[in-house]
Amino acid sequence: MSPFPAIEGAADLPTPASNTRRPLELMIAAPRGFCAGVDRAIRIVELALEKHGAPVYVRHEIVHNKFVVDALKAKGAVFVEELDEVPDDANVVFSAHGVPKSVPAEAQDRGLSYLDATCPLVSKVHRQAERLVAAGRHIVFVGHAGHPEVIGTFGQVPAGSMTLVETVEDVAALDLPDPANVAFLTQTTLSVDDTAAIVSALHARYPSIDAPRGEDICYATSNRQAAVKAIADSCDAVLVIGAPNSSNSVRLVEVAERQGVRAALIQRAVELDWAFLDGVGTLGITAGASAPELLVRELVDRLATRFDVVEREVETTRESIAFKLPRGLDAAA
Known part of the structure; x- marks a missing residue:
């Protein structure tokens, strides 16, 4: 059972007569939504x-x-x-x-x-930062300035022991005091492709740089971006359900656009601009890792008030990861 209340009034317009509605194929990416x-x-x-x-x-x-x-x-x-x-x-x-x-x-x-x-995947980055600083490394952190995850990670180590970069150009501008003792870590919700380019630039600038033992970009971020890539070439446009301050959701829009597809971010179905669907025969749909499936169904229901929709889910991988609750709450669960 969903922990969220049922959505009322998802469609704000009457359903036109069925013979006036044109077909719309929905390609719904999987995985999507909650991680x-x-x-x-x-x-x-x-x-x-x-x-x-x-x-x-x-x-x-x-x-x-x-x-x-x-x-x-x-x-x-x-x-x-x-x-x-x-x-x-x-x-x-x-x-x-x-x-x-x-x-x-x-x-x-x-x-x-x-x-x-x-x-727990953010906590893993925190522990890596502590170990690297204890080993005398200066950390180059790849992330977005002002994001809570970046603020939290910088707050794990002494001031001055970590430098933020957001772009390849930032790497070129780095002036680190001890280039032989450098490591890098990344925010967990970045663009996989952008981060690969920045990491490549770091390796070129600092050949002895320490890399994370495991991938910092989390499985859910990577999986959702891969799922969008899998459907984008077959879509005329893509809608991403998520918040404008959700890093992983914004990245999904960017991934679709880089595939040459029009894309937009909406928080709720009611925000949909019908003009966005002009000329669209196949619409891709996904949701950021903070968006419940309920909002995907709300969007599909709203689309069905204007179009004869046919849904097709495209699954690129199946997620089965679950994290333990903190001690004291696990028993209550």
């Missing part, structure tokens, strides 16, 4: 509410999706940007994107009870 880290983060908030009762405070959006956040607000979650907005003795959850070390330290100093919903 294991998002599932885990949402479940942590829900179980904290069951265990402690409302309100439970959440620092930052638990995941970047307004529909998810609003559904949790309705259950008693209160979202804040900083801990100084949290009352003393309250229960607080840290978002899936990760937080600087200073945040749990502040929570402990104030006696707040907290749960860390950081995605």
Whole structure:
């Protein structure tokens, strides 16, 4: 059963007579939507509410999706940007994107009870950063300035031990004090192709650079981008369901556009501009890792008010990863 309320009023226009509707083929990418880290983060908030009762405070959006956040607000979650907005003795959850070390330290100093919903794959990058700095390496971090995951990762190590790059041009402009002791890490939700180009530039500039032991871009980000590539060439346009502040969702739009296909990002079906579908016979649909399947069905239902839709799911891989809940909540689950 879905943890979210049923959607009402998904279609805001009457259904035209069937003989006036033209056909529209939907190619729906799989995998799409929720990843294991998002599932885990949402479940942590829900179980904290069951265990402690409302309100439970959440620092930052638990995941970047307004529909998810609003559904949790309705259950008693209160979202804040900083801990100084949290009352003393309250229960607080840290978002899936990760937080600087200073945040749990502040929570402990104030006696707040907290749960860390950081995605385990982001936590893995945090631990790698600590080990590299301890080994005397300066880290070049590939990511997007201002993103919560980047802020959280930089907050794991002493100031000055990590440098952010966003582009190949940034690599060319680097001026590191000890080029022989350099390593790199990446944000987990980047473009696979863009990151490969930046990493190639890093290897060319610093031949002895330490690379991560495993892929930093998470499986869900890579899988969703591969799924869009698999359908894009057969589509006239692609719609991505996701939030504008969701890095992995924005990357999906870019992936489609680089395949030469018109693409747009929408948060809900109601945002669809019907003019976008002019001349479209085959429409690709996917959803970012923070967007529930309910929103995909909402979009399909809305399209069915104007078109005779035929759905086809194109699956490129099957995901079976699940992450453990924090101790203390696993029993409640």
